[in-house]
Every structure is written in C-alpha cells, then in structure tokens.
Amino acid sequence: MKLLVRADASVEIGMGHRVRCQALIHAFNELGWQCQFVVDQRYQAFASQQDCLIGGESEEECKSEFLALARQSDLVVLDHYGYSADDIAQLYQYQTNLLVLDDMNDRGEFPAKWLLNPLQQDYSKHIEFPLVGSRYALLRPAFQQLDESQSSPEQLLITLGGTDPLALTLPILNALLVSNFPTKYIQVLLGANAKNADQVIHFCRVNNIAFEQGLADVTPLMKQAKMAISAAGGTLFELACMGVPTIFAQVADNQTRSLQQHVPLNWCRSVRFDNVVEDVRQQGVEQLVEEVNRRWLDHQWQQNASRIARSLVDGNGAKRVAEKVNSYFLMP
Known part of the structure; x- marks a missing residue:
C-alpha cells in the first residue's frame, strides 16, 4: 500500500508539519505501508533525498502536479495550510482516501475520509471519520x-x-x-x-x-x-x-x-x-x-x-491513527 504525505517545511512555515507527519509515517511503516513525502521544490533545503519534489514557481503548479500523484496512491495525507476548502474538495475528487490534518478549523466545510485534529473541534458531516482530541496527537516514536x-x-x-x-x-x-x-x-x-x-x-x-x-x-x-x-x-x-x-x-x-x-x-x-x-x-x-x-x-x-x-497525551496518537486507517483497508 502506498501513502503520500503532502507537507512542507521552511523557516517561515516551521518544522511542525514535517515532524508530526514523520511520526505518522513511522506508524504506517510499522504496518507495512510504503510512505513518501511530497514537497514543494522551493523548500527542498528542508526535505530529504527520499522526498518527491514537485512544482515550479507557484503553489498552483504544486497543487496541479500533486493531483496526478494522489490518484496513483492508496492514501493521501494532507498537512498544508496552503490548501483551501475548495483545493481539498478538488483533491478529494482525485483521491477519496484522504486524511487531512488540521489545527484551526477555519477553512470552512470540505470533504475527507479522515480528519485529524488533536484539539476538540466539531466538523461537518462531509468528514466521514473525524479523529479529534489529544489522544490523536502525533508524537515521535520516542514518546511511546x-x-x-x-x-x-x-x-x-x-x-x-x-x-x-x-x-x-x-x-x-x-x-x-x-x-x-x-x-x-x-x-x-x-x-x-x-x-x-x-x-x-x-x-x-x-x-x-x-x-x-x-x-x-x-x-x-x-x-x-x-x-x-x-x-x-x-x-x-x-x-x-x-x-x-x-x-x-x-x-x-x-x-x-x-x-x-x-x-x-x-x-x-x-x-x-x-x-x-x-x-x-x-x-x-x-x-x-x-x-x-x-x-x-x-x-x-x-x-x-x-x-x-x-x-x-499518552504518546500513542500516531500509532492509534495508523491502526484506525489501516483497519479500513482491511475490511472485506
């Protein structure tokens, strides 16, 4: 099974998105998934050699290129504030197995299979499986x-x-x-x-x-x-x-x-x-x-x-999320 994670890091963006997604990738790797970051090439200084670099001079180029990649994967994790509700809705049309990481709940309604927020927030019925609360906080393996x-x-x-x-x-x-x-x-x-x-x-x-x-x-x-x-x-x-x-x-x-x-x-x-x-x-x-x-x-x-x-927080959030998502793919 192939998992793509769309997240960037830079001095302005910070490292938080990448760090928590790395924790999630570790948990999925433990379950046998093949995982890869997809990164805007403008931020390659904060990427690794294993990452897939996309885009050119604009965010829109990245989004367009990522749509094609998303369709070829089994699961997409999106941890990116540059994606509006409309952008997420378009991505969902290409890949319904979509897990969106969110913090602010300020982008309006959008569809996703899973929504992860370590804070207690209410989301619309367009989210099939909301994963909310501190028990889903994505911490690195050392905290488990x-x-x-x-x-x-x-x-x-x-x-x-x-x-x-x-x-x-x-x-x-x-x-x-x-x-x-x-x-x-x-x-x-x-x-x-x-x-x-x-x-x-x-x-x-x-x-x-x-x-x-x-x-x-x-x-x-x-x-x-x-x-x-x-x-x-x-x-x-x-x-x-x-x-x-x-x-x-x-x-x-x-x-x-x-x-x-x-x-x-x-x-x-x-x-x-x-x-x-x-x-x-x-x-x-x-x-x-x-x-x-x-x-x-x-x-x-x-x-x-x-x-x-x-x-x-018990440190097992990433493992908990990966197991819940993985169980969906194991259903007959």
Whole structure:
C-alpha cells in the first residue's frame, strides 16, 4: 500500500508539519505501508533525498502536479495550510482516501475520509471519520515507551521550535540573566535550522549555559525539565506527554486554538508574540520571564500541572491513527 504525505517545511512555515507527519509515517511503516513525502521544490533545503519534489514557481503548479500523484496512491495525507476548502474538495475528487490534518478549523466545510485534529473541534458531516482530541496527537516514536521511573528534574528547558521563526531564544536568555535566574538550571535546545543559532551558542558558551542543537531524541532533555519555555506548536503535546509545566511563546496564528484549550486546564501559561511588531516583542519577553520566575518556586502548581498534562497525551496518537486507517483497508 502506498501513502503520500503532502507537507512542507521552511523557516517561515516551521518544522511542525514535517515532524508530526514523520511520526505518522513511522506508524504506517510499522504496518507495512510504503510512505513518501511530497514537497514543494522551493523548500527542498528542508526535505530529504527520499522526498518527491514537485512544482515550479507557484503553489498552483504544486497543487496541479500533486493531483496526478494522489490518484496513483492508496492514501493521501494532507498537512498544508496552503490548501483551501475548495483545493481539498478538488483533491478529494482525485483521491477519496484522504486524511487531512488540521489545527484551526477555519477553512470552512470540505470533504475527507479522515480528519485529524488533536484539539476538540466539531466538523461537518462531509468528514466521514473525524479523529479529534489529544489522544490523536502525533508524537515521535520516542514518546511511546517512556521510562516511568521517578526523577527530580531541575532544569528550565528553552525550546522555540525547529526554526525559532521570531528569533526569541536570545532575548529570552538575556532577560533571564537580567532577572538573576540561575544559569546552572538553564538548558537550551536549538532546532537544526534555528534562527541566530550561532549567536545563541556563543551566548551560551560565554555564560556557561548548557545547550544542544538538532537532537533526534528530545525526551532525555524533557525528562530533566522542571519547567519549560517553548513555542506552542507540536512541542506542546510532547511537553504535555512528559508532564512538563510550560510557559508558551505563541509564535504563529495556528497555535491560537491549541492555547485557548490548554491554558485554562492550568498546566501551562502563554504569551503571544506573533501579532505584535518587533519593537514590542521585548515587552512580551519580559512578561514571559516574569511568569517563569513566579512559577519556578511554586512547587504545588508544578505538581498539579504535571499531573494534568500527563493525563492529556499518552504518546500513542500516531500509532492509534495508523491502526484506525489501516483497519479500513482491511475490511472485506
């Protein structure tokens, strides 16, 4: 059985779409499927050699070329905000075995065999099998079988996503030091394509701050984290799975609904950066660091937050989705 995944990654788009689709591909591979990414060639710097590159100078060329590929596959996974409801409806005409990944539920009605959203959202009757809620969060395989042994985490993990699109890591580190937060407790995790990575690494070395870049398995660092400062993409569900109380920096509009659902559960807090001009971001950084310092010694909140977070995500979402979809193809 052949599965095609239409998703892109770049500094502007971020790495979240690709990371969660990689988790899904791993789960389908385990069931014997042949899987391949289909990527806009303009973003090939973030692709792998095994990916199928399509398109030319425009998104429309990509969409047209992908339609022909979709018809030749058994299943299509679409994780792409560039596709409107009309685009999805056209793709569905070419391939009815269509799984759409969604976050915002803001594109109107469209048809699909499966719809996956790790948030609680209502979709129209045009979706045959909705897969909604945090039990379907797509986490990497390392999150499926975590060591449950007790530990006493001490670190503040700072991770602003695969690309850190707003380059927030350095100003956050500066603000932490100005607030006299002890550097021995800070652990920085940079994505392989993070903005200003060289400057951040230099700052960490000068100030004796621990850092890692481009780790394939982030679970050891998350296990050591007493709290985290993080972007609010797919990492939100990873940190929830690990039970890490977090102050989220919202760096993209598509993170809005996720935070609207999770912040009221009282395992995390958030500060928004994507809708303010660059000159005003420093105020948000100071607000974020103030919140970290307020919560750092609040052990009761941390304990409750960790328990709530763990109850939301079990790490088996990708496996759960793949098995549900695969069972459809096994029906007589």
